[in-house]
Amino acid sequence: MLIIACGALAREVRAVADQLPNFTLRCFPATLHNTPDRIVPAITTILDDTVGQHDRTILALGDCGTGGALDRLCTARDLQRLPGAHCYAFFTGVTDFDDMMTEELGTFFLTDFLARQFDAMVMRPLGLDRKPELRDMYFGNYKRLVFLSQTEDADLLARAKAAAVALDLTFEHRPTGLTPFARDLARLAA
């Protein structure tokens, strides 16, 4: 079995490997989220590189701004994808994620990966390291930052809190662990 994952989920896929059948993991860079039109081509390249090597393929990523192109690829190439439009929902479960968005539409999420790579994934790509005055143009409509933590890590928690301060958002911490993620991935892999 081949699992193609966003790089933002690679560590988590490996963390639940003992709950899955044997698999090969291939990832594409998480930075492609900033150019979502390049995500499907990146996955297609991996698929083409591995033709005939695996009996089936699972995608561990959200739609990620592809405008539905990812799901069209799944249909065309007979792939299965984790449920949810956003990878945050992989950790919370789709229902809890939807509830959080209903509760506050202006919610910005961090996961362990994003807390760890906040500068590389958020501050620098958005130019906020060199143009901090743009912050409110990007985040002016957001109200809160919710840190969905997969592990207990005081350093990541501190980083997430600092991110909320940097973006001028209120902070909430919701530990998710890896249970919903592992369950849904195992269900697809079964």
Next chain:
Amino acid sequence: MSDEPELILAELSDDELVEQMKDDLYDGMGPEIAEGTQILLNRGWDANRILKESLVDAMRIVGLDFADGILFVPEVLSAANAMKGGMNLLRPILAASDTQTSTGRVVIGTVKGDIHDIGKNLVGMMLEGAGFEVFDLGINTSIDEFLEAIDKHDPHILGMSALLTTTMPYMSVVIEDLDKRNMLKNLPVMVGGAPVNKEFADAIHANAYGPDAATTAELAKTIVGVNRP
């Protein structure tokens, strides 16, 4: 420290100043754009001429360079911020001007469930630059809010924006509702946003797809008959 002498905008000729303002807007220098705009106004320039010859033309170049991968989102936003400084000076003058003729009226908004407005704001700015009256409904706009604004402002064009794959289908909901009300015949609908493309726009029967702010403004002019082939 630079050895170059400080540039005094007020000492430049009109042509030099306009060219300098284009450079400054490209570089996102807001205070300089506001200063240059005020200087041209003081020299008796028509507000509409300042808008078109300095701000809009510079922003058009920013848009082209963004499309070509020369500039990126932060630089585009800085340029837009700088343009805003000039627009803030020009807008009240344009609104009060007897000679100002509107290109048309546009109602725009980010659709329900979506709070992202950077692209929509850029489009609004470019539409204003093209002489449109823009009624911006903001973010998370429901169909009722669109209908109310259409009723109130009688627009020539309705524009909808979405950043999320999960919210772009709401554009279709609005268009279907307008169709049921037999309103589409006289109200062209334009759509745009990062996950939106021409294929999607065609599928939901939008009249036009704006891939970027500058192109959207040109398409809008074409729709109202300003840009004739």
